[in-house]
Amino acid sequence: METQTIKNQEKAAKITERISGSEAIVRCLIAEDVKIIYGYPGGAIMPVYDELYKYQDKIHHVLTRHEQGATHSAQGFARISGKVGVAIATSGPGATNLVTGLADAQIDSTPMVCITGQVPSHLLGSDAFQETDIVGISTPVTKWNCQVTKAADIPAALAKAFYIARSGRPGPVLVDITKDAQFEEFDFCYEKCTKVRSYVPIPKTVTGTLEAAAKIINSARKPLIIWGQGIILSEAEVQFKALVEKAGIPAAWTILGASALPTSHPLNVGMLGMHGNYAPNKLTNECDVLIAIGMRFDDRVTGKLDEYARQAKVIHFEIDPAEIDKNVKTDVAVLGDAKATLEAILPLINTNSHKEWHQQFKDLYEIEYEKVIKGDLHPTKEGLTMGEVIKEINIQSKGDAAIVTDVGQHQMIACRYAEFNKTKSNITSGGLGTMGFGLPAAIGAKMATPDREVVSISGDGGYQMTIQELGTIFQQKAAVKIVVLNNDFLGMVRQWQQLFFEKRYASTEMVNPNFVAIAEGYYIKAKKVTKREELAGAVKEMMESKEAYFLEVCVEKEGNVFPMVPSGASVSDIRLA
Amino acid sequence: MNKEKQLFTISVYTENNIGLLNRISAIFQRRHINIESLNISPSEIEGVAKFTIVVNMTEEDVKKIIGQIEKQVEVIKAYYHNDEETIYQISGLFKIKSKLLFEEPQIQNIVKESNARIVTVNKDFFVLEKSGKKEEVVALYNQLSIFGIMQYTRSGRVAITKEEMKISELLETYNN
Numbered sequence: 001m002e003t004q005t006i007k008n009q010e011k012a013a014k015i016t017e018r019i020s021g022s023e024a025i026v027r028c029l030i031a032e033d034v035k036i037i038y039g040y041p042g043g044a045i046m047p048v049y050d051e052l053y054k055y056q057d058k059i060h061h062v063l064t065r066h067e068q069g070a071t072h073s074a075q076g077f078a079r080i081s082g083k084v085g086v087a088i089a090t091s092g093p094g095a096t097n098l099v100t101g102l103a104d105a106q107i108d109s110t111p112m113v114c115i116t117g118q119v120p121s122h123l124l125g126s127d128a129f130q131e132t133d134i135v136g137i138s139t140p141v142t143k144w145n146c147q148v149t150k151a152a153d154i155p156a157a158l159a160k161a162f163y164i165a166r167s168g169r170p171g172p173v174l175v176d177i178t179k180d181a182q183f184e185e186f187d188f189c190y191e192k193c194t195k196v197r198s199y200v201p202i203p204k205t206v207t208g209t210l211e212a213a214a215k216i217i218n219s220a221r222k223p224l225i226i227w228g229q230g231i232i233l234s235e236a237e238v239q240f241k242a243l244v245e246k247a248g249i250p251a252a253w254t255i256l257g258a259s260a261l262p263t264s265h266p267l268n269v270g271m272l273g274m275h276g277n278y279a280p281n282k283l284t285n286e287c288d289v290l291i292a293i294g295m296r297f298d299d300r301v302t303g304k305l306d307e308y309a310r311q312a313k314v315i316h317f318e319i320d321p322a323e324i325d326k327n328v329k330t331d332v333a334v335l336g337d338a339k340a341t342l343e344a345i346l347p348l349i350n351t352n353s354h355k356e357w358h359q360q361f362k363d364l365y366e367i368e369y370e371k372v373i374k375g376d377l378h379p380t381k382e383g384l385t386m387g388e389v390i391k392e393i394n395i396q397s398k399g400d401a402a403i404v405t406d407v408g409q410h411q412m413i414a415c416r417y418a419e420f421n422k423t424k425s426n427i428t429s430g431g432l433g434t435m436g437f438g439l440p441a442a443i444g445a446k447m448a449t450p451d452r453e454v455v456s457i458s459g460d461g462g463y464q465m466t467i468q469e470l471g472t473i474f475q476q477k478a479a480v481k482i483v484v485l486n487n488d489f490l491g492m493v494r495q496w497q498q499l500f501f502e503k504r505y506a507s508t509e510m511v512n513p514n515f516v517a518i519a520e521g522y523y524i525k526a527k528k529v530t531k532r533e534e535l536a537g538a539v540k541e542m543m544e545s546k547e548a549y550f551l552e553v554c555v556e557k558e559g560n561v562f563p564m565v566p567s568g569a570s571v572s573d574i575r576l577a
Numbered sequence: 578m579n580k581e582k583q584l585f586t587i588s589v590y591t592e593n594n595i596g597l598l599n600r601i602s603a604i605f606q607r608r609h610i611n612i613e614s615l616n617i618s619p620s621e622i623e624g625v626a627k628f629t630i631v632v633n634m635t636e637e638d639v640k641k642i643i644g645q646i647e648k649q650v651e652v653i654k655a656y657y658h659n660d661e662e663t664i665y666q667i668s669g670l671f672k673i674k675s676k677l678l679f680e681e682p683q684i685q686n687i688v689k690e691s692n693a694r695i696v697t698v699n700k701d702f703f704v705l706e707k708s709g710k711k712e713e714v715v716a717l718y719n720q721l722s723i724f725g726i727m728q729y730t731r732s733g734r735v736a737i738t739k740e741e742m743k744i745s746e747l748l749e750t751y752n753n
Contacts, residue, residue, distance in 0.1 A: 135596055140603045144650045145596065164650055197751050198592050198653040322644030 016187035021151030022047035024188045025115065025177065026055045028158040031190045034086050036077065036447055038062045038070035042090025043130060045117030047182035062447065062476055065468035067094050069440035071101020072466070075110045076444030079427045080402055080452070082235065084111040084165050085444060091118045092130030095176070096137065100434055102172045103141040107431030108256060109233060111170035113161045114138075120180040121149040134176050143171030151184035155191070163193035168201025169320045170233060203321050205336040205344070213291075213315045213332045214348035220289035222357045223249045224280070224312075226272055226301075229256035229430075230294010230319060236339035237261070237423045240293065243342050248353040250361050252280030254295050256430040259420035263399065269361045273301040274565045275412035278372075279364035281563070281571040284309050286360075293317040294338045297327040298431065307570035317341050371576040372562050377417065383556030384532055386413040386485045392536055393455055393483070394419045396543035401453040402427060404445055406438030406462035409491035412561045414457045436465030442480045443472055453481070453543065460486040460512050470522040473548050481542050482519070482550045487557045488512055495560045519550035526550040584613070585639045585657045586665060586736045589628035590620055590744050592651040601628060601652075604645045610634060614667070614733035622744055625653065631734045654747055658738050665736035669714035670696070671705040671721055672728035678703065681724050691717045702727060 019027070025048050029037065037059060041049045052061050064070040067089045074085030085105075089098055095116040105112045119128040135147045144164045148157045154177065161173040217223060231240045237260050244251045244261065250269040251261060261268050270277030272284070281303075284290065290312040295301070302308045305327060316323070316330040317338055324333040334341050376387030390413060393401065399419035404427040405411040411428055420426060427445055429437035442456030463484050473480055494508040519526035525545060529538045535553065542549040565574045591597055598617065605612050613631040620627035632639065639657045646655040675698060677684055688695065693707040707717050714731055722729075 136599060139596060139599050140607065147595075195751075196650060197748065199650045200751075320648065322641070322648045324644070326641055326644070 014189055014191075016189045018185055019188045020047065020051075020182065021154050021177065021184050021186065022182040023051045024151060024154045024186070025158065025182070026051040026059065027188065028155055028190055029086065030055070030058050031192070032084070032158070032162045034059060034084070036060045036062060037086040037088055038064050038073040038077075038444065039088030040064060040067050040070055040090070040094060042094045042117065044091035044119055044179050045088065045094070047179065048088065048115070048117065062443070062472065064440065065471045066466065067097035068100050068436065069443075069466055069469045069472065071098050071105070071112065071114065072434075072437050072440035073444035073447075073472070074112050075101060075105050075437075076404060076427055076441030077448040078110050078112055078444075079441070080424050080445040081448040082424065083448070084113055084162055086113050086115070088115045089117070090130065091116060091134070092132045094130075095132055095134035098174070099137060099141060102138055102174065104429050104432040104434045104437060105172035106141045106143065108429065109170050109229060110172065111165040112172040113158070113165050114172065114174045116174065116176045117182070118147065118176045118178045121178040122180070124149075124178070134174065138174045141172070142174050145174040145176070147176040147178070149178045149181050151181045151186040154181065155188065156193070159191060159193035160196060164196065164199065168199075202319060202337045203335040205334060205341055209332055209334045210341065210345050211348060213334050214345055216289055216313050216315060216332060217247060217249075217291060218350045221354075222287045223247070223289040223291060223354065224283060224287035225249045225251035225291045225293065226254070226280070226284070226295060227251060227257045227260060227293045228254040228295025230317070230338045231257060231260040232423055234294065234319070234338040236294075236342050239339055239342035239346065241265070243346055243349065246346065246351055247349050248351070248358075249291070250280070250354070250358055252277070254298065254301055254430070255415050255426075255428060257295060258415055258426035259423050262421050263419045264421070267358075270365075271416055273298075274303070274567075275416065275561050275563065277365070277416070278368035278563050278574060278576065279361040281565060281574045282364055283360060285311065285570065285572045287312050289313045289315065291315045291317070292328075293342070294319070296320075296323045299327075302327060303565045303569055303571045303573075307572065368563065368576065376413070383559070384529075384535065384553060385559060386410050386555050387417050388532070389483065389485060389535065389539070389553050389555070390414050390417040390457075392539040393543070395536075396539055397453055397455070401425070401455050402445055402449070404428070404438050404442035404454060404456045406458035407433045407435045408459045408462060409487075409495065409559070409561050410457055410459045410485040412492075435462035438462060439466050439482065440469045440472070442482070443469060443476065443478050446478045446480045447476065450479075455481045455483060457483045457485065459491055460484055460488060460510055460515075461490040467518065470519060470524060474522040474524060477547065479545070479547050481545070482524075482548065483542070484515055484550070484552045485555050486512065486515065486552055487555050487559065489557060491559070492561070494558070498558070498560070499566075515552045516550070524548045524550050526552070528552040528554070530554045579636045582633050582635055584631060584633055584660055585636075586660070586663050586734065587628070587630040587632060587639070587643070587646070587655060587657050588736065588738065588742070589630065589646055589655045590622075590653040590742070591626050591628065592653065593624060593626045594651045597649070597651050600649050601646060604642065605632070608642070610642070616733035616735050618735070620744070622748065625744065625748075629734055629736050653751075654742075654744060656738070656742065658736075658740070662740065663736040663738050665710075665734050666708050667711050667714055667734050668706060668708045668732040669718065670728075670730050671707070671718070671726055672702050673705065673721065673724070673726055675699065675701055675703050677724050684721070684724060687717070687720050691720075693717060
């Protein structure tokens with residue numbers, strides 16, 4: 001659909017203008033409709049910053065406190081808006097600090113363009129000051145990258161970068177531009193890229209596969225849909241919901257697929273995988289047809305592959321041909337963009353309800369409720385649970401907030417219990433599991449959608465990995481609501497130590513600072529909650545705040561996240577305690 | 578599908594791009610797959626490069642590798658073939674002391690029987706070139722090494738497939 005939109009746009013008239021490479025970079029960004037970029041200046045990128053100064057009425061540059069923060073903010077921006085996020089940095093350490101964000105965006109298919117300054121071309125390879133081979137370093141973690149050493153090559157390189165980042169299965173792209181190319185003057189003209197000869201963003205749907213898939217779905221007695229971020233990336237939520245409802249098939253989500261179908265939808269049977277819900281994990285190994293849509297069978301979802309859905313016929317709707325049969329052998333692969341393929345298959349699908357089968361999910365939910373959920377959301381013991389904090393946020397947000405999480409126990413709890421009415425509301429580091437992702441990603445999300453409530457939920461560990469971005473929140477007046485669920489532990493690692501390493505808590509205990517004082521040091525309103533009776537009021541105060549607000553909730557120190565599919569175990573062996 | 582490891586020749590048609598070798602070799606490195614041989618050359622189509630990569634792996638795995646290679650933006654198409662489906666050659670160069678030609682008469686016979694070609698001769702050394710299957714080049718090496726080889730090098734495999742590749746047609750569809 002992206003390519004189609006671009007195709008339909010009229011190409012800019014070929015009128016050239018003599019400008020510098022650095023001005024061209026900014027003009028390219030404007031031509032790509034970029035309004036916010038995240039970055040950090042330095043020697044090799046200074047000509048670009050000089051131009052950003054001149055164009056500040058058109059592009060808002062957000063000075064993050066670290067280049068990693070710039071990438072995560074760009075990712076948060078991209079994930080909530082569906083647009084390409086842009087991060088910019090200088091050469092050497094500036095460039096290497098982008099690598100974690102690039103890797104995160106690569107594995108989570110997030111459209112992002114990173115622009116790095118590079119030492120002048122005559123110094124390339126000479127171990128010059130702040131020279132690093134960022135193209136070499138970033139190759140395995142980018143969808144595409146390139147180095148530009150001539151000003152005249154800048155427009156085409158950036159046009160290609162944006163096109164590749166957003167088209168097909170999106171991903172991060174890096175363009176490294178030498179300082180001499182930034183200074184050099186040339187005749188500028190920008191043409192959007194609509195095609196790269198060797199690149200097929202959306203594969204053709206093989207003739208007959210839709211019919212074959214429909215036939216299997218129509219004859220299924222116990223079908224299960226598992227969906228991923230593909231639905232969100234292709235903006236196929238409407239088509240997806242129509243399919244789920246017409247076919248009457250229970251549907252479960254991967255962590256990145258969360259919010260594509262409202263939490264309250266009767267056919268939404270919950271989260272898959274290691275800390276997912278009991279029913280969809282258990283019943284993956286009982287369904288007769290497994291319909292995977294826009295997901296990639298990550299090991300955190302499948303558990304032990306040899307014992308994963310062996311009884312089921314597998315249908316895989318997928319945009320990336322390399323994902324077909326990569327982990328799970330499929331019976332029918334429906335290649336293409338989910339929006340198009342789901343729309344095309346809908347008329348071929350018989351109306352059904354699968355009532356008895358659906359009842360099995362409800363029965364297993366009851367078991368999970370009694371053994372896990374009740375205790376998480378309505379605890380009777382003294383310590384606060386992470387779950388009850390999420391529940392309070394749900395009450396205050398009514399399910400309309402975007403939840404941005406970091407990585408660890410709080411992430412699993414937030415994804416399990418957060419209620420989502422709208423799509424693109426769950427922003428988290430799924431594939432890479434990047435601690436420190438949450439806070440800067442929330443900044444990007446909030447700035448992309450100022451009208452939306454954006455709640456950043458972190459643990460005390462990950463929060464401190466990018467805590468410096470409080471400075472960005474303060475400077476930008478970004479009204480991010482920051483929740484830290486503090487258990488004075490690296491909780492998820494501690495949980496594994498408890499369960500699999502006989503409670504040897506090696507380097508997981510955290511001696512924490514005064515988080516409230518730190519937030520207040522950045523002039524951010526802050527509160528700490530230690531008792532249950534204070535929680536509801538504090539969450540309400542936070543959510544009602546018109547500006548940024550920091551809330552620390554001291555939760556039970558050794559709480560565990562259940563259910564759990566232990567690493568390497570089958571999804572059938574999911575543990576409730 | 579054959580679950581046993583065997584030699585496959587992977588042919589990759591690509592745009593000519595500086596970083597692509599790095600990108601493609603990383604796909605193998607990440608999965609601990611040893612590249613037995615690698616050759617990059619122009620292809621039959623102007624401006625299109627061809628990688629010829631030889632690997633020892635199962636067909637199931639080579640299929641996945643093909644998927645990962647084709648996923649790279651500047652890769653036009655990748656194929657895999659077994660030895661029966663390809664015509665392939667390697668080339669070996671041997672540098673040998675000239676005086677051995679006169680001191681060790683067998684060498685002349687070895688050269689003749691192996692169908693090796695003498696590329697150059699001077700008073701100090703001569704250079705032999707042998708093209709063929711890897712086994713033939715290795716056999717010649719084994720025969721000559723008894724007498725002493727000053728330098729020896731072997732090229733990567735170059736291969737032509739029996740099946741048609743249809744890259745030009747493919748590029749035609751991409752251009753439209």
